[in-house]
Amino acid sequence: MSSAIAMGNKSLFQGLNLRQKTILIISFTSILLFAIVIISLFLAGNALPTNFESKNLAPSLEHPFGTDWMGRDMFVRTLEGLGLSIIIGAFASLISTVLTLILGLFSSLGKTADSFVSWLVDLFLSVPHLLLIILISIGMGGGTKGVIIGVALTHWPSLTRVVRAEIKQLKTQEYLHISKNLGKSKWWIATKHILPHLSPQILLGTILMFPHAILHEASVTFLGFGLSPHEPAIGIILSEAMGYLSAGYWWLAFFPGLSLLIVVLAFDMIGENFGKLMNPKMAHE
Amino acid sequence: MKHAKLGFFLGKKTIKLISLLVVVCFASFWIVEQSPIDPVRAYIGEMSIQSEQKAKLDEYWGVNTPAQEKFFNWAGKLLKGDFGVSLIYRVPVIDVIKEKFTASLILMACSWLISGVIGFVLGIIAGMKNGTWIDKAIKTYCYILTATPTFWLALLLLMVFSVYLGLFPLGFSVPIGVAAANVTLFDKFQHLILPALTLSLLGVAQIAMFTREKLIEVLLSDYVLFAKARGEKGLDLILRHGVRNVALPAITLQFLGFSELFGGAALVEQVFSYPGIGQATVAAGLRSDVPLLLGIVIFSAIFVFFGNLIADLIYEFIDPRLKQKEAML
Numbered sequence: 001m002s003s004a005i006a007m008g009n010k011s012l013f014q015g016l017n018l019r020q021k022t023i024l025i026i027s028f029t030s031i032l033l034f035a036i037v038i039i040s041l042f043l044a045g046n047a048l049p050t051n052f053e054s055k056n057l058a059p060s061l062e063h064p065f066g067t068d069w070m071g072r073d074m075f076v077r078t079l080e081g082l083g084l085s086i087i088i089g090a091f092a093s094l095i096s097t098v099l100t101l102i103l104g105l106f107s108s109l110g111k112t113a114d115s116f117v118s119w120l121v122d123l124f125l126s127v128p129h130l131l132l133i134i135l136i137s138i139g140m141g142g143g144t145k146g147v148i149i150g151v152a153l154t155h156w157p158s159l160t161r162v163v164r165a166e167i168k169q170l171k172t173q174e175y176l177h178i179s180k181n182l183g184k185s186k187w188w189i190a191t192k193h194i195l196p197h198l199s200p201q202i203l204l205g206t207i208l209m210f211p212h213a214i215l216h217e218a219s220v221t222f223l224g225f226g227l228s229p230h231e232p233a234i235g236i237i238l239s240e241a242m243g244y245l246s247a248g249y250w251w252l253a254f255f256p257g258l259s260l261l262i263v264v265l266a267f268d269m270i271g272e273n274f275g276k277l278m279n280p281k282m283a284h285e
Numbered sequence: 286m287k288h289a290k291l292g293f294f295l296g297k298k299t300i301k302l303i304s305l306l307v308v309v310c311f312a313s314f315w316i317v318e319q320s321p322i323d324p325v326r327a328y329i330g331e332m333s334i335q336s337e338q339k340a341k342l343d344e345y346w347g348v349n350t351p352a353q354e355k356f357f358n359w360a361g362k363l364l365k366g367d368f369g370v371s372l373i374y375r376v377p378v379i380d381v382i383k384e385k386f387t388a389s390l391i392l393m394a395c396s397w398l399i400s401g402v403i404g405f406v407l408g409i410i411a412g413m414k415n416g417t418w419i420d421k422a423i424k425t426y427c428y429i430l431t432a433t434p435t436f437w438l439a440l441l442l443l444m445v446f447s448v449y450l451g452l453f454p455l456g457f458s459v460p461i462g463v464a465a466a467n468v469t470l471f472d473k474f475q476h477l478i479l480p481a482l483t484l485s486l487l488g489v490a491q492i493a494m495f496t497r498e499k500l501i502e503v504l505l506s507d508y509v510l511f512a513k514a515r516g517e518k519g520l521d522l523i524l525r526h527g528v529r530n531v532a533l534p535a536i537t538l539q540f541l542g543f544s545e546l547f548g549g550a551a552l553v554e555q556v557f558s559y560p561g562i563g564q565a566t567v568a569a570g571l572r573s574d575v576p577l578l579l580g581i582v583i584f585s586a587i588f589v590f591f592g593n594l595i596a597d598l599i600y601e602f603i604d605p606r607l608k609q610k611e612a613m614l
Contacts, residue, residue: 122305123305123308123309123312125544125589126305126309126586126589126590127309127313127544127582127585127586127589128543128544128545128547128548128551128585128589129544129545129548130547130548130551130552131547131548131551131566131581131582131585134566134567134570135313135316135317135570135578135582136316138316138317138320138570138573138578139316139317139318139319139320140319140320141320141321142320211432215432215434218434218436219434219435219436219548219552222434222436222552222555223551223552223555223567223570223571224567224571225570225571238434238436238437238440241440242440242556245440245443245444245448248448250444253437253440253441253444254441254444257434257437257440257441258437260434260437261429261432261433261434261437264432264434265428265429265432268428268431268432
């Protein structure tokens with residue numbers, strides 16, 4: 001994918017090596033995402049003007065994404081929704097990463113701890129992910145809080161699995177045995193020897209968790225859980241748009257969904273390029 | 286020898302399933318118990334009632350019984366196969382699940398098969414033509430698909446095929462206003478196409494990328510180099526050495542995807558108003574139908590478990606490479 005993009009921008013990137021290109025892609029996409037968040041934060045303060053004279057307008061120069069049945073500009077609504085999605089995604093990834101870190105280090109302490117962590121991972125993966133989020137969000141009393149907690153508490157298992165496998169492999173290393181024989185405590189080994197090895201994995205895992213969290217948040221919101229109808233979330237915009245499909249207002253669903261797709265793709269691209277930068281084997285491809 | 290091993294394997298898995306279900310029951314009950322949901326409100330809806338009646342209903346639904354007692358009541362009935370009565374459908378939970386799961390199984394099975402076959406073929410093509418424009422096109426397609434929100438794609442397809450082209454009905458698994466007995470197989474089929482298409486399109490990505498990577502790995506192996514040295518080439522080489530080695534891991538992966546399939550089905554069913562288990566889940570969640578929700582959690586856990594079990598079985602008993610390893614020991 002990134003190669004396809006690099007190809008399209010050949011003239012722009014000529015004369016740069018792969019590392020520079022990768023860094024450029026990462027910075028471009030990051031700036032785009034940051035811009036969305038900052039703009040949405042500025043927009044969040046003022047309520048969107050409803051203007052019934054300009055309702056259900058098809059996309060034009062004035063309203064690039066069209067307007068809805070209350071005459072609200074869809075472009076602004078979409079931006080706000082995306083900002084909200086990114087913030088929720090960031091929060092959820094952060095919590096999940098912290099959980100991964102704790103459980104990963106805990107699993108390094110001994111055999112019983114390790115089987116407990118692996119059992120917990122299996123347990124969380126045994127129920128379909130979407131259903132688990134719904135269940136937790138109901139348990140938390142629903143609402144915005146319920147969805148955020150539901151998304152945050154369910155994205156750690158796959159990364160934990162990776163981290164656990166990595167730890168298992170690290171534990172066969174000789175310097176860990178030596179460290180142990182020198183009388184270092186398990187906790188000391190976990191934080192001083194194992195953790196530094198894990199940090200790139202965890203950083204990459206966190207970035208790649210983002211798109212999942214965002215898509216899940218949008219899905220659950222679309223289904224009607226959590227965020228209240230006044231909140232400009234993408235899921236809510238799209239579920240509202242569903243009622244206007246047969247009327248032919250295609251822009252209500254098309255542009256917000258497409259923007260969400262682009263945001264998710266941007267995160268994927270950052271993750272992938274980041275992985276390339278960190279993988280020494282691929283550095284000179 | 287082999288039967289003994291299989292027996293041992295299945296015995297172990299049965300114990301695992303039982304212990305898993307016990308924990309899932311306990312955990313999901315505990316989570317729902319945390320919720321401030323009032324089951325009486327969920328049952329009567331927005332109706333206003335007198336406080337005496339409310340007290341009676343409270344007693345009937347056990348609002349004031351302690352959580353442990355409630356759990357043991359529920360779990361005790363569960364052991365006898367009684368899942369309770371659904372609050373929104375007003376019929377036993379087990380009947381609701383039976384009906385909705387069957388409808389969903391057809392949908393999921395269709396898209397599972399289609400996405401598996403197409404994904405595998407695309408993966409083989411991409412791996413074979415590694416680095417060419419075909420490979421890049423397939424990779425880009427898969428990459429975009431993984432970032433696509435399921436419900437958005439469903440909305441787009443609904444818009445294009447049902448609203449603009451008018452080829453398919455706007456929703457529901459049977460035509461509106463037609464008695465159940467008069468619904469033809471064709472009607473059912475027609476209402477199945479778009480949801481199945483959506484799920485298939487999205488399911489392709491993962492399996493295609495996996496197959497592609499595996500095939501490239503196989504093509505770099507020594508035995509393929511040797512086969513090339515013997516003069517084998519082209520499609521023949523791929524079919525003889527590539528596909529045979531890639532097929533099993535790909536099928537295994539497809540079986541491991543049951544969990545995501547369920548989530549995808551829930552979203553798609555919502556958009557197309559397809560009355561399956563996904564829609565029932567959403568309804569149960571939104572309207573606080575706790576018995577139904579817990580029933581669905583249990584059955585979906587069994588569903589996912591069987592997917593994993595089949596994947597394990599393939600890995601342990603069918604993969605010829607492992608057989609060889611055993612013979613060597």
